[in-house]
Amino acid sequence: MTGFAKTVTRALAAIAFVAAPAPAGALADAAKPPVVVELFTSQGCYSCPPADKFLGVLAQRPGVIALSFHVDYWNYLGWRDPYSSAEATQRQQTYASAMRRRTVYTPQMVIDGKLQAIGSYTGVVDGQIRLRQQAADDRVVVSISGDANAESLTAALKGDGGRTGDCAVWLVYFDKQHTTAIPRGENAGKTLTYYNVVREIRRVAEYRGADLEIDLPRTGGQGARYDRAAILVQEPDGGRIVGAAWAPLK
Template identity: 50%
Template sequence: MRKILKTLVSACAVMAVVQPAARADQLIVVELFTSQGCSSCPPADALLTELSQRDDVLALSLHVNYWDYIGWKDPFASVAATERQRGYTRPFGLGYVYTPQMVIQGRRQMTGSDRRGVLEAIDREAAVARMTVKIEGDAGTATAVLPARDGAEASTLWAVAFDSAHTTRVERGENGGRTLAYSNVVRDIRKIGAWRGEATRVPLPMGELAPGHDAVALLVQADTSGAILGAAVLDLARRRP
């Protein structure tokens, strides 16, 4: 009996670890709003790095600029990241923004260091159908390809350029004296069009987005609910000679 139980336990362990690789057009988008000026952010940054290794997750590190005033200017902070975070306050019914905040698929939010809550939210989103979108092309010319979808919510198309990794020695502020590492750091995010359920092809502004960056992602995000309906990534680093 013990041998049988041991065999079953081993089989269950294998099943829990071995998962089929996710399709590149069926990603779950996880956004972390963070700052080098926030002392509670490093654990959330570490969790995002862990998530960035998953095949089924598109993990994005968005650095906000509203902590820059306390003594250290985050070199990756942007107005665009702050505005994107503020845009989530309405669908989530929040009257404020905070760091570290993790947003999963535009539909769930929680403290970015809440490992259990984040993993549970990702599991729940994995069961929700996502539309298939693609990016065709390369660093020179790329096109977003969207299918027709009846009854689709009016949505915005976002192009996001990001770097796979950065490390910063923070000299001042709440994290002064620490060396912090980040994954999938967003360097540019911009609207490139709208989608109303029709099959369409939209060119990506690669000349503005891509130079020097490791990847470009496309997010299809519902205007009212904020839900991300689909996402795709073009890995530029792998295509470089």
């Protein structure tokens, strides 16, 4: 565990951060790009189940791409979350630095890389999603296409050509749903269901404003098979997500 992660505080001690101002389809809508909601959660966190359930609701909402990132810094409490990863923890820490927060916590939702809130505060999160849906900032249109029998899909990125800075293009593999019986830790004795569980995330390209096509393999590392894949186009260092789309892999 990093020194940064040791500064974790409980969600009940956190304060929602508000900045200025499909289920979600497989393709981004040019007229109304999807809003990306990332939940940072853990099976070892007693306050996370309500947020996990809420993410399942968001996963069914048109115009929203909801992703569940399981962090690894609660694994020392007697139960190792089987979906946790150092990459999820690092992504949350990157957001904390970008938002000038001194700590990370669970459950946390980050909306479009721009706003954040306690994941179980449904009203706050809904309001932040609306803010992002109404925002007039520039976006990149992302679409994913391909033959059902092909070994890979193609992600196409189209912007207005006015973007000057680089954006990272992230490939995210995730599963639709997992249910786990938890025998130890803070949620001992509970059987909990998780939605859109991220299994792998990797940086696959840089986007500089010109039209771009990216090969999207149907399998992850070592041939692992997952239910779905998403492409996120994001400004540097945990910045704003300017384009996204997802597609089924099965």
